[in-house]
Every structure is written in C-alpha cells, then in structure tokens.
Amino acid sequence: MARTAEEWRKRPELDSNLIVDPRIYTDPEIFREEQECIFDKSWLVACHESEMPEPYDFRTYQHPGGHNIILVRDENNNINAMLNICPHRGNLLIYEPSGSIKGASPSGGPKRITCLFHAWAFDATGECVDIPRCAEGYQDRVKKEDYGLRGVKVEVGYGGFVWVNMDENAPTLKEWLGGSLDAIDDTLTEPLEVFHYHRAVIDGNFKMWHDTNSEFYHDYMHYHNRITGMMHPGYWDREYRTFEGGHAQVTDMQLKYESFKGHEKRELGWPGLAPGRWALVDLFPGITFNIRAPSMRLDTAIPLGHNKVLVEFRGLGLKSDTPEERAIRIRDHNSIWGPFGRNLPEDLLGTYGQGRALSDPTDAPYVLHARLEGNKIHDEVGMRHFLERWQELVGRDPSDPYHNQPRAAE
Amino acid sequence: MKVTYEVEKAAREMISASCDTMDQEDFGAYLALCAPEFQYAIRVYSPEIRRDMTWLEKDYEHMKTLLDLLPKQNRDRNPIKRHISVREVTSTNGKEEVTVRSDLQVYRVLLDGGEAQVFAIGKYTDRIDMSGDEPKLLEREVRLDSRSLGAGYHIPF
Secondary structure, X not given: OXXXXXXXXXXXXXXXXXXXXXXXXXOHHHHHHHHHHOHHHOOEEEEEHHHOOOOOEEEEEEOOOOOEEEEEEOOOOOEEEEEOOOOOOOOOOOOOOEEEOOOOEOOEOOOOEEOOOOOOEEOOOOOEEEOOOHHHHHOOOOOHHHOOOOEEEEEEEOXXXXXXXXXXXXXXXXXXXXXXXXXXXXXXXXXXXXXXXXXXXXXXXXXHHHHHHHOOHHHHHOHHHHHHHHOOOOHHHOXXXXXXXXXXEEEEEEOOHHHOOOOOOOOOOEOOEOOOEEEEEEEOOOEEEEXXXXXXXXXXXXXXXXXXXXXXXXXEEEOOOOHHHHHHHHHHHHHHHOOOOOOHHHHHHHHHHHHHHOOOOOOOOOXXXXXOOOOXXXXXXXXXXXXXXXXXXXXXXXXXXXXXXXXXXX | OOOOHXXXXXXXXXXXXXHHXXXXXXXXXXXXXXXXXXXXXXXXXXXXXXXXXXXXXXXXXXXXXXXXXXXXXXXXXXXXXXXXXXXXXXXXXXXXXXXXXXXXXXXXXXXXOOOEEEEEEEEEEEEEEOOOOOOEEEEEEEEEOOOEOOOOOXXXX
C-alpha cells in the first residue's frame, strides 16, 4: 500500500549522513552558493592540451562559475588562461570554441586576439598590444600597459589535461587533488590525445550526474555492465577509496567483454592496465577519469543553472597510437560511451529521470545515500564523501540544509 | 550502369524503406534490405576538437547483434522519424551499383503529448547494389551535422 503524505514526509530513522534533502539539488540559492564557494575555488578541467597542439591555437571554456575563459598556447608552448572579455567595453573576444590566432583576423593582425568590436588587441599571454587611436582618444589617461586581460590560474598535468582555477589563492593542483590521481598515475604516464568530444545537456542538477558516476549500484540499469561486470568474479571486490577534498577512486577489475555478444575481443591495453581492465576516479566537484582499456573517457560537468547541467564527454587514446590502434580505441570507446553506445545513454536517462522527478522540491522530502557494504562496489560512500566536502564548503547540512526550516509548500 | 528513371526510383524506394523499417523498429525487415557485406557508420566533425569522429561503425553481423540486444536495454522510448530528401543518384565505377546522397532530418515525437522535435540533421551517403532482383544496401554513411543528441539514442539513424 502506498504511504500517506504524513508517512511520506517522515524523516527516515537513519543517521543524518545517510539521507539527503533533495532541495540541495533544486534550490537556485544553493546553486549560487555552489558557484561561489565551490566552482570559483576548484581546479577544473577546461580541455586537453591536444585540443590546441600548435602555438597560437586557442580553446574556449564555459566555466561553471559563469565565466567565459580563453586558453591560448603561446609561442613558447605555454598554455595561458584568461577571461574571454575585452577590458574596453566588455565584449566577448573569441566567439568560436577552438581555432588559431596565428593568421590575421578581419579586425586585426596575426598572432593577436583582436576584439572585433573596436579592435583592441592582445597577445597570447593576455598583454594588451594595441589600442587603436589610443593617444587621440585617451590622451595619456588610458595606456595599453594597464589594460591586459584578466589572467586565470592554469596548470597542465595528469595526462595533459588543462586545469584552471578562478581563485588566485588556490592551492596547487597537486595539493587540491589530495593524491587521488596518484592512485592511477601509471595510467597517465604517456602523452594522450583526444579523439572524441560530445556534449549532453540534461534537465537536472550537476550533482545528480556526479552521483551517477560515484555509485555503481545503478549497474542494474545496464545490461551491458551486468553482463560484462556484475556477473563475474572481481566485481564485488572492487572498493571505494576516498581522498581528502571529496575525491574517490574505485579500484580496477577485469571485465569480461567477451560475455557481451558483438564486442570485439580485447587485445589492446592501456598504460598500466591490461586489456579489459577498468579504473575510475571521481574528482570533486564534477570530473571523472574513467579508463576501460583500451580507451579512456573524461567527464566534466558544467552546471548551467540549478536544474540544468551540460556534461562534456571526451574520448582519449595515446599520441603514439598507430592508425590501427587508434581505430580500435575509437570503436571500443563509442560502442560503450558514444552517443549511440550501449552504456552512456542509459546513465543520462537515469539522471534525466531524477531531474524530472525532483523538479518539484516538495515531492520527495528525502533520498537515500544509505548503502553500507564495507566500501565495496555497491556502497554509496562515494556520494557521501562528496557531500562531506560539499558541506565543508557550502556550510549546509545535506540532510537538513535549512536547519529545519519548513518547506515552501508546508 | 546508366541511372535511368527506373534505377533511381528503385534506389529511392529502397532508402525510404530502410527509414520506414527503422522507424517502425522492424529490424528484420531493415536487415533484409542490406547485403551481407553491409557496412554502416555514423560520422561527425567536431569544431571543438577540430577532428572528424566516428560515433558508430558496424558490419552486417554486428548491426544485427546490436539490434537483437535492444529489448534488453533501457532506452529512450520516444519514437524518432527519419525523413530523407534524395539529392543525387550516380553510378559507381561502372559496376551494377549506385551511390545516393540524401539529406536526412530526424524528428522525435514525444510519447507524452505528441510534440515533434527536430532531433538531428545530417546526410546519408548510400552505396546500393542494383545487380539483383531487389536493390541491396552495401554501405551507409550517416554524416551528422547535429552533435547534441540529449541522452543519446540506442538505435542507429
């Protein structure tokens, strides 16, 4: 028999860290706090260095804090990050997602970022190099030396990913990672190259997507994962290891791809991983390193609001791949993780369903993060560990974010 | 071979039938239109990473396996409709086959309410064996312009 409204609203008799008030997924005010307290202080993957291989190549990044960022490789091969905004009148400097400033643009000369509006020009390091008719208009009140772009902290590492942080006082990337990627450092030793990129926009909160990546209980949703993983020895031995900063690793296992009809036999591995082995690390607040030898997937969650998330999916191989090896990695990646793959669309459907069901924040008073299985594969410690860090930064208890304030509908 | 009105009509009708059978999820009928050496691919260019990508690549046997396993998978149940506009039918290297280029529009019709949405746009390039009693699809490349497909889709376009 279904429960009454009173029964439905009754708080479960579970420890507070095992239940979550879904309003942390649906409240616009909490999302604004997350932008300020989390995203503007976190190291986030903006792109991979192989997406801008040549000097003067650029890539843009839509930062979850609401900032437009340009990444440009300069003539010394250093990658610089700046806000994509002209200091003159606040115009967007670069409109395209990627390209090169090596050649001249319609508004300016080569090797410059030239604002198409009034032709203010900047070099690849963000220094202002030209203000048209500067002396005539500004006399000596405005000087190009004082009008460079706003730089953003940037580091390249852990597989050649380009990380940015809006906080000029942020710890180093290594400190921020808390050793979480060191756990799979043998998989990130060789230069990588992106071969796949696509996006999905889902009506749901960014944490719903990261939750999905942070628990494996949902393998019941995937025929593919049940057949290749859950039904085989080793699956139940996988365990979560948590790291300071809200990050978590899932130890690797040997998948049985041959159990899934139609899969190619895995003969190609990955550095540090034999063919068919699977390693995974979830990074706070929304990045997942996911390697199923022979291919790698990287997820970056970019919230577009409290109830909309854009997820970027990248597929990677090794720069040293032969054409035959690369073709195998691409086929393998997309058979599971592409937009027509056997796994990824189901994960996204789950997040879509959760976003839709929780769109009315009064409908579900609590959801459970309560599986305790000694940190083994169906334990929900990954989500709980994330929310412990979330609570530290946002200052709200996920099970009681308003300190017993009544719900709007109550 | 010479592309006569009859040849073009037969090719056009075969491509239409391939769309109809997929739309109706009558996969056996779809596969019956394909030659044993059938090759299928979905490709798309990414301006973000400035690379050509292959999102799906199947031969006849692997396509059959993919379609056979669909009942076991959770998937988006909103049906899609493939609309094509044939642009060009040309002969292929003197063989008894033609190459057909078509514009493709994929619409999704929501089960709840029936709203039609443009789901994807792209092109088909089909190579069709015309030597037998019935045209047989030898190769289909779906070249997508759309790159954002929501959650994705388990059934090929």
